[in-house]
Amino acid sequence: MRHNVWLYIAVMAATTYAIRVLPLTIIRRPIKSTLIRSFLYYVPYVTLAVMTFPAILDATQSVWAAVAALVVGIVLAWCGGGLFLVSVVCCVVVFVAELFL
Amino acid sequence: MSAGKWYLKGLRDGIPIMLGYFAVALALGINARGAGMTALQATVASLLNNASAGEYVGFTLIAAGASYIEMFVMEAIANARYLLMSTALSQRLASSVPLVQRLLLGFVVTDEIFGASVSVEGNVRPAYPYGLFTVATVGWAAGTCVGVLLGNVLPARVVSALSVALFGMFIAIFIPPAKKDKVVAVLVVLSFGLSFLFSRLGPLSSIPEGIRTIILTVALSLGAALLFPRKEAADGEA
Numbered sequence: 001m002r003h004n005v006w007l008y009i010a011v012m013a014a015t016t017y018a019i020r021v022l023p024l025t026i027i028r029r030p031i032k033s034t035l036i037r038s039f040l041y042y043v044p045y046v047t048l049a050v051m052t053f054p055a056i057l058d059a060t061q062s063v064w065a066a067v068a069a070l071v072v073g074i075v076l077a078w079c080g081g082g083l084f085l086v087s088v089v090c091c092v093v094v095f096v097a098e099l100f101l
Numbered sequence: 102m103s104a105g106k107w108y109l110k111g112l113r114d115g116i117p118i119m120l121g122y123f124a125v126a127l128a129l130g131i132n133a134r135g136a137g138m139t140a141l142q143a144t145v146a147s148l149l150n151n152a153s154a155g156e157y158v159g160f161t162l163i164a165a166g167a168s169y170i171e172m173f174v175m176e177a178i179a180n181a182r183y184l185l186m187s188t189a190l191s192q193r194l195a196s197s198v199p200l201v202q203r204l205l206l207g208f209v210v211t212d213e214i215f216g217a218s219v220s221v222e223g224n225v226r227p228a229y230p231y232g233l234f235t236v237a238t239v240g241w242a243a244g245t246c247v248g249v250l251l252g253n254v255l256p257a258r259v260v261s262a263l264s265v266a267l268f269g270m271f272i273a274i275f276i277p278p279a280k281k282d283k284v285v286a287v288l289v290v291l292s293f294g295l296s297f298l299f300s301r302l303g304p305l306s307s308i309p310e311g312i313r314t315i316i317l318t319v320a321l322s323l324g325a326a327l328l329f330p331r332k333e334a335a336d337g338e339a
Contacts, residue, residue: 003166005142011169012159013149015176016183021207023187028196028203038326040189044219045278045285046325047182047318048271049292051212054300056268060261073269077276083217087117090269095262 065097104228111232118213118233119240121266125153126241127255130248132157136164140249147245151211151238154311155179179311185318186215193218193225202227209234213267220274284329288321295321 031037053070060066069090077086102110126147133143138160150156158179162172187210194203209230214237218230247254255263279286299305299313308316 003163003169005138005163007169008159008163008172009142009146009149011172012146012155012176015173016150016152016155016180017207019177019180020183020187020210021204023184024191024194024203024207024210025200027188027191030196031192034330034332035326037192038329038331039322040192041331042285042288042322042325043185043189043318044216045275046288046292046321047185047314048212048216048275049289050296050314050317050321052268052271052275053293054297056265059264059268061257062261065261066265069265069269070272073272074276077273078280080277081273083114083220083270083273084117086273087121087266087269090265090272091117091120091262094265095258098258098261 060094060098062098062101064101065094068097069093102226104226107226107228108232108235111229111234112236113232114217115233115236117266117270118217118237120263121213121270122237122240123244123247124255124260124263125267126244127248127253127260129153129156129160130245130250131252132160132248133245134249134252136160138163138249140246143249144242144246147242148238151209151234151241152180178309181311182212182314182318183210183215185315186210186212190215190219190225194227195224198227206230211237213237213270216271216274220277284325288325291321292317 031040056070057063057066060069072093073086073090076089081089129147130140130143133146133156138146143160146156146159150159155176158175159172162175167175187207190206190210191203194206206227211234214230214233217233218225221229253260275285275289279289295317296313299308299317300310
């Protein structure tokens with residue numbers, strides 16, 4: 001049977017949207033449990049850290065360019081650099097590093 | 102800060118997301134073409150999904166002529182982490198934020214927009230993620246479209262530099278709290294280490310990336326919540 005690409009796209013979009021929208025609409029009240037609140041407090045940082053490493057190493061042509069960007073990014077963010085600055089500087093570090101590596 | 106100001110801040114902070122998305126979406130567009138999709142189909146898919154892992158999985162299944170049920174199951178797995186993200190985001194919204202706004206927000210919760218949104222102090226104003234999304238989605242859709250039509254238009258070195266924009270953002274999100282809170286600092290180190298082990302170690306590396314992210318997020322966050330419950334967590338401050 002030949003499948004319809006538009007129908008595939010509809011299934012993809014509906015599934016993705018449902019997963020994203022359900023917690024936002026169902027869990028509207030503040031959760032009281034300290035355990036769950038603490039859990040949800042830690043979630044963003046852990047998820048983003050898990051997604052950053054080692055994925056960043058595979059994002060560039062040279063692994064060392066990625067390592068350089070990671071180190072510079074961490075130092076810059078530690079010293080108070082915001083989203084925009086850290087992001088742009090990481091790009092520049094990779095670009096310059098790959099000129100030499 | 103007014104909603105208008107938040108929206109403008111979102112537009113500004115969305116620029117690096119847009120650049121990173123453009124680079125990542127180029128590769129996605131090439132995949133879509135490989136799957137036999139037209140530029141219109143791939144672009145619409147990107148506008149409606151806004152999910153890199155989810156779309157990669159989706160395009161691969163389209164190429165393989167998989168069943169719709171299979172598509173549903175695989176998309177649910179690839180995107181399951183958004184259950185956690187949306188729950189965390191929901192707790193950072195004022196409970197007065199109306200249903201319509203929540204329905205709209207559900208459309209814009211990508212990893213990057215979620216990350217940037219929860220990095221602000223106090224309650225998240227919906228205008229901020231909307232601003233981020235307005236700019237970011239342009240890069241995402243345009244990248245996909247160009248990828249299908251033209252393939253690799255950018256030199257590989259430029260793509261590799263731009264791809265790091267998204268990771269740079271993540272770093273700028275989790276480092277400041279790690280500096281203030283030793284528990285978060287240890288969590289970041291553990292996340293890096295375990296994620297590395299899971300991705301490179303024999304049998305563990307066969308676990309799909311989406312599942313790996315969830316397993317590690319739940320295990321580490323739950324462990325930290327049990328050992329170091331936050332008393333001040335009640336005020337919703339980051």
